[in-house]
Amino acid sequence: MVFLRSIPPRAVWLPPVLFLALAVMPGAVFAQEESTLPEGYAGTEACAMCHEDVVEAFKKNRHYQLESNLKRGWKDRSCESCHGPGAKHAESAAAEDIRNPLKLKPVDADQGCLSCHRNQPTQIGRLQNGHARSQTACTSCHNVHKTGAESTAVIQSTAAGVVKQCASCHTDVWASFQKPHRHRINEGVMKCTDCHNPHGSNLAKNVRTVHANEPGCLKCHSDKRGPFVYEHAPVRNQPCSVCHEPHGSSNPRMLTRHEVANQCLECHANLLSPSPAGVAGGVPPAIHDLRQPRWRQCTMCHQKIHGSNVSRGLLR
Template identity: 40%
Template sequence: MYPLIIGLLLFAGTLAQNQPAPQQTPAQQTDTQQAATAPPTKVGNETCLTCHDIGADFSHTPHAKQECEACHGPGSVHADTGGEDKSVSFKAHPPKWANQQCMACHGNDPEVSDFFKAAHGRNGLACNSCHEIHPSDVRFGLLKTKEVNLCIGCHQTAKADFLKPFHHPVLEGAMKCSDCHSPHEENLRPMMRRAAGSAQACVSCHSDKRGPFVFEHVPVRVNNCESCHRPHGAINERLLRRNEVHMLCLECHSLTPNVLTAQPPAFHDIRSPRFRECTTCHRQIHGSNADPAFLK
């Protein structure tokens, strides 16, 4: 008899375990559960500022006229869950999502509109990697820190070049990376600001080399300044790629005949030191209006 009773009790317990749990009515659901299933709505800046001190100094920034939710999206779920829902945080989304929020307004700016096609955009760099959205200390462009520090934080090779004996004075603050490069567009790689090529970036400062000249030096006009010079820094004077000028010239003006460049005249014995300083005679090597051999 007892085994039968025990068996019935065990069977009844098994049935009870297999019964589905009763569904909660909306009134029985917690606020957190309801917030998680309800479509998000806007709550207004005042609600955001009750927790987020980061927006306290927002009024003096260029974004002051924008609502928090214009960029972050409706915040009701975030607020109702006590911050547990992170969907309004840029950190909770991939860089492309964050960039799209920025481009909703800044996409009409011609300097920014091609960002997704440029190297930074293609490689998944987020706008807020370099820019502060609501800073307490407003810098030009809302940059997080000095421009050069942002750039060399990733571009370590350029930093090393700027530390060489002869370099453009970027680390010293006399120039900025953006004088030559555009971080948001790519008219010409590597993100050069001047669409016509790197030579145009150079002659914006080195105006005496601009031309046009009656007698053009082919490397300057065709291959740009980087045929002979390094753009950031070098161990050689004038940022030259070679430590001896004649070795640089011989890269094109070799003793081997070619159809593009002239051979040195027969009396140029390059074994003699006399003929190793090409620029002693050929002084206008960037181009001349008077002499096809760039003698003056």
């Protein structure tokens, strides 16, 4: 208020001029930034001079937000955020003067993507991941320049798109899904990434986790989670795949054996438990006369095989 009172009455033009100056100043700074690219960089406008179609298509890409995002540090250089400094390439127009992630070694291509995407929760298990181990680059699954139906965002938003993409490498798994008893991948109601995190997980086979550290299978089969008063030990200290073949099986319960009796008796075959070999199991009581069909379907009686709250023999 003292400051305002100190303004001469005739200087009423001062506030609007100050206001205008304030309004114009950022613009001036903005303009200055626009014209000042770091050394070696050419800017997106320069890229568009030759690659106009690519840049136009790129405008529909999520990465294009870098072009105007001040906080990410790639303003007006969104192309060069992946392709590296392009001033030399802009002058020479030579392919070897610009970085093409598709033609780089996987590790170098990945480092480019990870420079922004490393700090994402999905990358936590990256090093344990089979994809990282086998040098599968990010660009193997994610394309940046495709738009419309060919874009990664659209392909990976449908179950069929994800399955097709995964099946192109994991052909043996795709073959398992052609067996009669399998998860509903072929019906389009499930997709590979419902169960697996392709970026990595702390579980084997990149199996997703739910409820922090429980296997992802329990997301849909939450009745198997427990805890149970009587646990079946392998359900807790082994992965589900020790008994089940989730991709496809000839067994109606997707077991890894053709009949449930074989599945059970292969473990429950020790007179002493643990056996001298140190493995657990034990033998079922002698009433289990396998010559009668009644006893060959173990889970017909041991129906709470994943764990029971009532019966130590997992009967109810």
